Amino acid sequence: MEVYKHKCILIVIAVSVITFCVLLTAFFVFHNRSVETTSKRLNLVIDQDGGADDAMAIFMALLYEKYFYGPKVIALTTVHGNVDEPQVYINTQIILDVARRRDVPIYRGSKSALVEGAKSDYYFGYDGLGDNRTVEFSSIAARHTQAALALIELSKKYEGELLILSIGSLTNIALAIKLDCEFMSRLSQLYVAAGNIYSEKYSKPEFNAEMDVEAYHIVAGDGNAKKLTIVPFSQIRNDIQISNEWRLNVLGSIPTEIMQAQNVFEQVSIPKSKTWVLLDPAAMAVVLNQSVIVVETRYSDNSIHLCGENRGINTNIMRSIENSNSKLVYSVKENTYKQFLLDLFLAELKCECTDARTQYNSIQLILTRVPRAYQSLAHDTLRYWVPINGFYLRLVYQLLHREEVVSKISIMLFACLFMCFIVFSAQNESNERLKLVIDNDAGGDDAMAIFLALLNEEKFNGPQLVGLTTGNGNTNEDNVYINNQRILKVANRQDVPIFRGSKSSLVITPYAGAYYGEDGLGNSPIPDGLVPAKDQDAVTALIELSKKHNENLVVITIGTLTNVALAIKLDPGFLGRISHLYVGAGHIESEKNPDAEFNAHMDVEAYHIVAQYASPDKVTVFPFSQVKEHLNISKSWRIDVLGGIQTDIIKAQNMYESVVLAKEQDWAALDPAVVAVVVNPDLVSEYKYSKNDILLCGEKRGINTNIFVEKEDANVRMVYSVKLEEYKQFLLNVFAPSE
Incomplete structure (x- = not known):
């Protein structure tokens, strides 16, 4: 039976x-x-920092979608701001639970500012939602994709039909822009609720802008007036002065679960001010009903101060649309805004939604029987399934009540996962050879470094090169990509994948010059038969390779640190998973080396990010000052001895360095020296430990700071000196013709 x-x-x-x-x-x-x-119908993503003001904005969007056929809310992304990101994630779950919209995906985002952020004032309470310790909610699992990457994916999926409203710090948006230079162009519109129009009345930084100044600078720098709309808090405060009495006794008296929850969320903030003025719901009103709410817009060349006493203060030069990077919401209608709020939050009372409520309860009953890890997938499926056939809903519910069926399925899933783990472990055990990724800007020095790694792998069973990542530096990234292809073709190693990376620095991109020629490789001809790069970008490739080769991957940076810094900001566990990061950049400042070193100077903020996350067990810096001090080799040796080796690789290398060798008296190349000490650590005669960083502002921007300390007080290990004769012999051994 x-x-x-x-x-x-x-x-x-x-x-x-x-x-x-x-x-x-x-x-x-x-x-x-x-x-x-x-x-x-347009789609809407809300990038938010989980305060009570964010809650109201999210409720508005969800109600407008449901009762007024507004934009479809397809995701919420979390970012540090009102509270730290883990609390933002909790608050996002609470908000969606109250709104009975657990189907909306949550993507977790940045836990800190790109470079340096401000501290929260906890205006809405220490939990961001009124310090309501008794709130209960059913947890909602976040999607696995990081917020910035999700934004990119959604911009591709809904190209031309996606609205994004940022009502927190701009870290996630800035990361998306730096990871994908076409991101902004694919949006229907990006709305930014941040900043002030500076005046005597508004002379201090606005909260959202100040929480990540560099991120704001990146977004403004990539903006254009047809795609970027900014809602400054100064203009909302100028035009909207709603009394607390209206907020509490009129809007707050609406007897719905959403409004009663919102009242609790604002119980800490409302008594702090005589009037009720919140930026986030006002910005949401602009997004949902701009033609009615907004009185005047202006076009501006908008930016923000990065340094000094004015750091975080916005700059605006009002211009024509053609010469502007943003449209500013300059004035709004208070009475229309108030009526819009009433219409939205009263909509639930005017609509009979018995069937929808019954449907929701049925879904919740089923979800209680589904393992937490699969609840999000199950909810998405049921959201579309339930309206089609209620019979199947009841059937699945009854089936899931059978404990023995659930138990057997769970055991089978566990057994499959265990077998996968065994197979994966066996593969790892049989594949312990160290892996290398070289992050480069493909000048002549990078070429020699890559050749060295490939030949050492081939001749001496050295670490295996599993990827090249490209970035702007010696030449533009387009040239760097072609140069990587050329190098691999000469080496007959076109099996090594290339992942294209950053085309500019994080915040400020200096002029690079043409030290190795206009193309970076001595203005040499480009051969045919080049193999294209992988579709995956450099930053996500670095993260995936760190997971694939956990504790067995060495990353070597011999260009700007942009790609690695972005990998760290996207995935703070990145450095912890790799075996080691070697950084070829910087100087130990002295009278001999008073200026900024090229690689460090090309992306100062990226260097600073890496230094912030570094530890001496994970990060080794090889400063160019130490190459010049200990590995300053005569040009004649380079040309006649090393350059006299008769191989295709050395012949190509001589061509790649021809521009440099013609103008320098000696030969001191940082990049091959970095790879040499990675694959042959015995070349190092002395390491030191340092508190290492870089100056971000002023005349000394790009100059490194070093305080030599004991290991336990340091953030990096530093290559201080290298054995010259052993290094020269190592080069000869590696580049010698194969027998």
């Missing part, structure tokens, strides 16, 4: 799945046909 029941259940499930697929296919066919004759 029991077997017969199981067979019946399986048959019912099979029929259900087939029916569901048929209905779903039909739905999409007819839906797509109807879309052609109707206007497309």
Whole structure:
């Protein structure tokens, strides 16, 4: 009898799945046909920092979607701000639970500013939601994709149809821009609720802008007036002065779960001011109903001060649309805004939603039976399934109540996962050879470094080169990419994947010059038969390789640190997973080396980020000052001895360095020296430990700071001196013709 029941259940499930697929296919066919004759509904992502003001803005968007056919809220992304990011994530779950919209995906984002952030004032309480310690909610699992990467993916999926509203710090948006230079162009519009129009009345930095000044600078720098709309807090405060009495006794009296929760969320903030003026809900009103709310917009060349006493203060030069990077919301209507709020939050009372409420309760009952890890997927499925056939909903609910079925499925899943773990472990055990990634800017010095790594791997069974990542530096990134292709072709190693990286520095991109020629490789001809790069970008490739080769991957940077800094900001666990990071950059400042070193200077903020996250067990810096001090080799040796080796690689290398060798008296190349000490640590005669960083502002911007200390007080290990004769012999051994 029991077997017969199981067979019946399986048959019912099979029929259900087939029916569901048929209905779903039909739905999409007819839906797509109807879309052609109707206007497309825009999609909305809210990038937020989980305060009570964010809560109201999110509630507004969800209500407008439901009752006024507004933009579809397709995601919430979290970012540090009102509270730290883990608390923002908790608050986001609470907000969606209150709104009964657990179907909205959550993507977790940046836990800190790109470079240096401000401290929160905890205006809405230490938890951001009114310090309500008794709040209960059902947890919602976040999606695995990091927020900035999710923003990029969504901009591609909904190209031209995606609105993004940022109502927190701009860290996630800035990361998306730096990871994908086409990101902004794919959006329908980016709305930024941040900043002030500076005046005597508004002479201090605005909170959201100040929380990540560099991120604001990046977003403004990439903006154009047709894509970027800024809602400055100064203008909201000028035009909206709503009394606390209206907020509490009119808006706050609406007897819905959402408004009563919102009242609790604001119980700390409302008594702090005589009037009720919040930026985030005002900005959301602009997004949802701009034509009614906004009185005047202006076009501006908008930016922000990065340094000094004015750090965090916005600059605005009002210009024509053609010469501006942003549109500013300059004035709004208070009475219209108030009426808009009332219409939104009263909408629930005016609509009979019994069926929807019943549907929601059914979904929640089922989700209680689903393992937490699969709740998000299950919720998405049920959201579309339930309206089609309630019978299947009841069937699945009954099935999931059978404890023995759930237990057997769980055991089977665990067994499969365990077998996968065993296979994966066996593969790792048989593949312990150290892996290398070289992050480079493909000048002539990078070429020699890459050749050295490849030949050492081939001749001496050295670490395996598993990737090259490109970045702006010696030449523009487009040239760097081509140069990587050329180097691999000469080495006959076009199996090594290339991942294209940053085309500019994080914040300020200095002029690089043409030290190795206009193309970076001595203005040499480009051969045919080059192999294209992988589709994956450099930053996500670095992160994935760090996971794939956990504790067995060495990353070597011999250009700017932009890609590595972005990897760290996207995934703070990145450095912890790799075996080691070697940085070829910087100087130990002295009278001989008073200026900024090229690689460090090309992205000062990126160097600072890496230094902030560094530890001496994970990061070794090889300053160029020490190469010049200990590895300053005569030009004649380079040309006649090393350059006299008759191989295709050395012949190509001579060509790549021809511009430099013609103008320098000696030969001191940082990049091959860095790779040499990685693959042959015996070349190092002395290490030191240092508190290492870089100056971000003023005339000494780009100058490194070093305080030599004991290891436990340091953040980096430093290559201080190298054995000259051993290094020269090592080069000869590596580049000698194969027998």
